Amino acid sequence: MNNDQTRYFDSTPASQFNLKDWAKIADSLDPATLDQLWTSQALRRLRNSEREADRAAYNRLSRVKQPERLEIFSIVVADRKLKASLRPLVTQDKINVALQQSKDLAKEVRKGKLSKQSLKATRTGGSESPTGITEEQTTHVRYPGSLTPILSTQIPDALSAFNHDSDSIEFFQGSPPPTSSPAVTEDDPQRDTSLSIAGHFALLNQRTRWSNILPRFEEYRQDQNWTLDLSPDGIMDLTLGSRFTATLDDQDLLTILEDQPMLTQKFKELTELDELLGEDCSFEAISERMFNTPLNTPVRRFLYGVVHAYSRYFPWKTVIPALEEKQGMFAILCPFIQGALDVYHIESFMSEIAITASGERKNADKDYGERMEKSRRADMIAVDSEDNQVLLSECSSIYEKDKRKFAEDKWKLGRALKDSWDSTVRKVVQSYHPHQDLATFGIQFFSHRLVFYKMDFRGEHRLWQMDSCDIPLQMSTGFEKKFRASCRNSLCFAHMVAEEICVRGALPFLSMKEKIILGRAAQRIKPTTDSPPFKKAH
Known part of the structure; x- marks a missing residue:
């Protein structure tokens, strides 16, 4: 485990723990390293969490044997659409699937026949692989007012409380699932490799794709060190003279200008x-x-x-x-x-x-018995x-x-x-x-x-x-x-x-x-x- 990973575990609250940031760990073929990380870090965070769901996850997973627990960890880390405080792990069906798949995986590891390529196919849920995992079936849900269907696999696990049959979800009234997969558009969450944003912003009918500007902004956010920069807060400063726009080439600048909002000049x-x-x-x-x-x-x-x-x-x-x-x-x-x-x-x-x-925002995690922080003030509001x-x-x-x-x-x-x-x-x-x-x-x-x-x-x-x-x-x-x-x-x-x-x-x-x-x-x-x-x- 490197310094960045250690810092992430130590500084991230359990309620904000996001498995997508740990997908790269699944690239390791060392079972001892993965199991040590899972046992010493993830289980500890679940056990010490204040959330009842996290503690329930710990109670269930602590009784699972080491090989099966290791496989659960690998599957969940690679499944990038599951996120936020390891909550999907509390479901018994997920554990059962992992237990069944881990038997074949353990055999292949012992025999030395499992290549990195086949393991990658297993983690990404692709077509038929040596472990016997078949291609994942997805159901599309048409959201009102949006031309882009939302994958049912992107809907948070709260949906299982209403629909237990994932192959026949009818989420919004009057919006039956399409019979065939739609064409991939610029705003289609299918093109987002991590689905980290599409998971909740797509449900809220907000567009999550924007050419190649977003990856460039992520690079800028990691490199910037200016005190009053807005990028640490997830805000892309596109104003006149911003430091971010100065780092873009002419083509990216033209992409930004195409979306530039303009004041209406005729009413x-x-x-x-x-x-x-x-x-x-x-x-x-x-x-x-x-x-x-x-x-x-x-x-x-x-x-x-x-x-x-x-x-x-x-x-x-x-x-x-x-x-x-x-x-x-x-x-x-x-x-x-x-x-x-x-x-x-x-x-x-x-x-x-x-x-x-x-x-x-300041008082979101406070109990009513605690002292509340004061709000910032504006010179004018509407x-x-x-x-x-x-x-x-x-x-x-x-x-x-x-x-x-x-x-x-x-x-x-x-x-x-x-x-x-x-x-x-x-x-x-x-x-x-x-x-x-x-x-x-x-x-x-x-x-x-x-x-x-x-x-x-x-x-x-x-x-x-x-x-x-x-x-x-x-x-x-x-x-x-x-x-x-x-x-x-x-x-x-x-x-x-x-x-x-x-x-x-x-x-x-x-x-x-x-x-x-x-x-x-x-x-x-x-x-x-x-x-x-x-x-x-x-």
Whole structure:
């Protein structure tokens, strides 16, 4: 056992123990090494686990003789679709199968006739092998709203509580299994060699394949050592100037750009805004026009609020003074962002609002008798119709110059968006079937720049930068151009958030059976890691 394997056993909680990370152990033909590892490490972790299922697995496996136990270990490690705390080992039928297969395997090992190639075929469950294992029969399950069937062998073992006949599973109502195997598509979990992601994310209707970008991200995550990098948290930073995109070649960059989310530039509210802005968008012209315009539409009220906010400083001043962070948020940022969200009746809140998902992650493993940790706080949030936090914001003062502050805020915002994405999935599956492009949104305000973010999932959580603009702080220098861009981009961003909320409001309901299955799949999403806090240099 090498250092990496030892570190994995010592640092991984039993509830997060994942057998896919140990598939390479099955390449060893030394039975003594495998049995020693199994006895001294895996059984010990099961025995000391706080989970009743793990202790039950230990009670059953500790009574199995050494050759059979060794074969159980080899089969389960090679079966990469079984994961999470060795729970499949508690099933008696798995033990019975292993006992039967181990007899032939032991004979072949003693005779020296078992080659590495035949052992590999045995572990991967392929066609007829010298051990007598035949090709595994799979049943496909058609998930509502998805063109890609899901292998029944990918469904977690909780499904056995409802269907004991694995060859005739009818998981979702009105969705009979197809008669033939479908064509393999880009998002087909059959092409995922480990099935580690497809096991629960495919059940949640999230796409798990994305060209060859995902393997490159895994390599980058292992090599990076920057303090404020988001990759340790499973977040692929695709924003402007990210360290990850700088490592990609031109072809990979083109692949990323094909999926780049864009702000919609054609909808009725934006057309009305352009008409109100007109050709002359100087402060004097837009003030005179808006203060004499009836406020009978949401877009007019939005633009009036922005102009009224600037009228507190202009024209008797030509430059907005150095406001404190919170004052600047309410005086300058709030009219743009909250005003645009109000156009679509999206409820929003300002100033140090607790991030619900952050508290859920920090206190997930705590008993109610323990002291709960405080949630991280956002400078602004917005919620959907089910009170899920769909938008988070991090802000600085309007003349902030410390670039470290920008990097820290982006790091905190990226982690918080992933927490909110995970939390939203867990809440959605309590009633509804998630849609394929579930997303959360973020805003970062640093100095005078406003940056719009989107977090979604495609094999990894992806952080996109959709657009950015400069909030005008001077009446004379570029006010008209910056003012027009800030109003338009804020409204376009609010329109995208409103579209996400609208899609969530039309999701189909789940049956109780489906809620249990998808609820468990949502709980298996790896939480954002508790990375050590960064320390500022004194």
